Amino acid sequence: MSEEAWPYAADSDPASLDAASADFGHLIRRRPAAVCRPGSAQDVAAAVRWAAGRRMPVAARGQGHSVYGRAQAGGGLVIDMSELGAVHAVEADRVTAGGGATWRSVLDAALPHGLTPPVLTDYLDLSVGGSVSAGGVGGMTFRHGFQSCNVVELEVVTGEGEIVTCSASTHAGLFDAVRAGLSQYGIITRAVLRLVRAPELVRLHTLFYPDHRAMTADQRRLLSTGRVDYLEGAIRPHPPGWQHVIEAGVWHAADSPPDDDETLAGLSDLRARAESVDLPYPELFRRLSKLESSLRAAGTWHDPHPWLHSFIPDASADDLVAELLTDLRQEDLGEFGRLLLYPIHPGRARTPLMRLPEGEVAFLCGFVRFPADDPSLTDRLVKANRTAYDRIRAVGGHLYPVSAVALTQADWKDHYGPWWPAVENAKARFDPRHLLTPGQGMFPDSP
Numbered sequence: 001m002s003e004e005a006w007p008y009a010a011d012s013d014p015a016s017l018d019a020a021s022a023d024f025g026h027l028i029r030r031r032p033a034a035v036c037r038p039g040s041a042q043d044v045a046a047a048v049r050w051a052a053g054r055r056m057p058v059a060a061r062g063q064g065h066s067v068y069g070r071a072q073a074g075g076g077l078v079i080d081m082s083e084l085g086a087v088h089a090v091e092a093d094r095v096t097a098g099g100g101a102t103w104r105s106v107l108d109a110a111l112p113h114g115l116t117p118p119v120l121t122d123y124l125d126l127s128v129g130g131s132v133s134a135g136g137v138g139g140m141t142f143r144h145g146f147q148s149c150n151v152v153e154l155e156v157v158t159g160e161g162e163i164v165t166c167s168a169s170t171h172a173g174l175f176d177a178v179r180a181g182l183s184q185y186g187i188i189t190r191a192v193l194r195l196v197r198a199p200e201l202v203r204l205h206t207l208f209y210p211d212h213r214a215m216t217a218d219q220r221r222l223l224s225t226g227r228v229d230y231l232e233g234a235i236r237p238h239p240p241g242w243q244h245v246i247e248a249g250v251w252h253a254a255d256s257p258p259d260d261d262e263t264l265a266g267l268s269d270l271r272a273r274a275e276s277v278d279l280p281y282p283e284l285f286r287r288l289s290k291l292e293s294s295l296r297a298a299g300t301w302h303d304p305h306p307w308l309h310s311f312i313p314d315a316s317a318d319d320l321v322a323e324l325l326t327d328l329r330q331e332d333l334g335e336f337g338r339l340l341l342y343p344i345h346p347g348r349a350r351t352p353l354m355r356l357p358e359g360e361v362a363f364l365c366g367f368v369r370f371p372a373d374d375p376s377l378t379d380r381l382v383k384a385n386r387t388a389y390d391r392i393r394a395v396g397g398h399l400y401p402v403s404a405v406a407l408t409q410a411d412w413k414d415h416y417g418p419w420w421p422a423v424e425n426a427k428a429r430f431d432p433r434h435l436l437t438p439g440q441g442m443f444p445d446s447p
């Protein structure tokens, strides 16, 4: 790699450095030496080479929704991807977007063509580069896999500062490393994303259960019948106890409403409490924006967020959730928090570096915490995340690494198991100086 002069001045004004020192988690702060906002892949490549010449760590920053400093680079260079946020051509089955584009802008561009990404996250203000680097899970994952499974092609700037276009057939090694690769091998500057027909309406059923075992039993039933297009679930604080809820959606057009009796046949929910509504399809993904507005209005959006996400095997899911609930206090989630339980089919994932449990079915198990802003509570919850993670992996579960858990290289070796040598090889090939994304703690030592 040749070190070259970077023609774009790095921004080191205090406001930019402050902004790049924080993230949504508000748990970790690392101040970079410089921040830049490149407008092209060539600029990103020049920035990486510039940092390499100074042996500076580098982290891309999308929308800053990491919860544990993963988009930070202490003493290094943060590459703010917001200038690469455009959505370009929408074609019959795909759309091209900048790595810094949000899923909201991708959906907004696709919908006028009657199209949608097959998998959307619950919250649309995440960047394409940020979520494809993590995986990207939502209510359509049980059918279509992760967002990272629905990528046609990527343009990537490697840790060597080279621009490479990769896909399943060209530079497949890089394509497989970058998707859910936790930003260890390259920065995504452009993505070609799969699109499918968007439904007009969603019949959304909200189903209530007396406990989580009844809830997961019906999630399994709904998976096996294939009658729904969208499937999530959550355990929410409902003082003095918990509320167990499935959200199941059926795509349809206004002139052909679905048969609710058929959809809900054989389920064991508390039917008198069930709610069924028709929503325009985009509204399904705007619900979290409403929560965001409430939290911003209450001044709590910027409080600490010690979230923990994992994938747990079906065979131990019910007992494990019972165990996790025993230790969980309502204040640990807060009024707006929840324990997510989304069923998925691990076999439908087509992203090699996504670590998932064995078996036909697994569950995303996610502690979405909005606790009070109290340092001792925050500290306890970060420790509780570690305890929960250790239990989860003891039963064959895996971390979804968008979580507030400090990980050592030994943890990463354990996380990847038999894949660790492939991870090391990919790092040696695509980021041999270990510049990229130090916040994961995966390769803490310089080679």
Ligand SMILES: Cc1cc2nc3c(=O)[nH]c(=O)nc-3n(C[C@H](O)[C@H](O)[C@H](O)COP(=O)(O)OP(=O)(O)OC[C@H]3O[C@@H](n4cnc5c(N)ncnc54)[C@H](O)[C@@H]3O)c2cc1C
Residues within 6 Å of the ligand: 023, 024, 059, 060, 061, 062, 063, 064, 065, 066, 067, 070, 071, 072, 081, 099, 100, 120, 121, 122, 123, 125, 126, 127, 128, 129, 130, 131, 133, 134, 135, 136, 137, 138, 182, 183, 186, 187, 188, 189, 402, 437
């Ligand atoms: C409110 C909220 C809701 C969420 N909902 C979901 C959900 O429904 N499903 C889900 O799967 N996850 C969800 N997440 C987690 C989220 O997917 C990840 O935190 C994601 O990485 C955030 O993207 P971002 O652009 O905001 O990331 P940032 O914090 O900016 O970056 C996250 C990581 O990606 C890297 N990165 C950023 N841009 C690029 C790029 N262009 N190329 C390579 N690496 C890059 C960063 O260096 C960092 O390591 C949610 C998080 C929050 C805070």
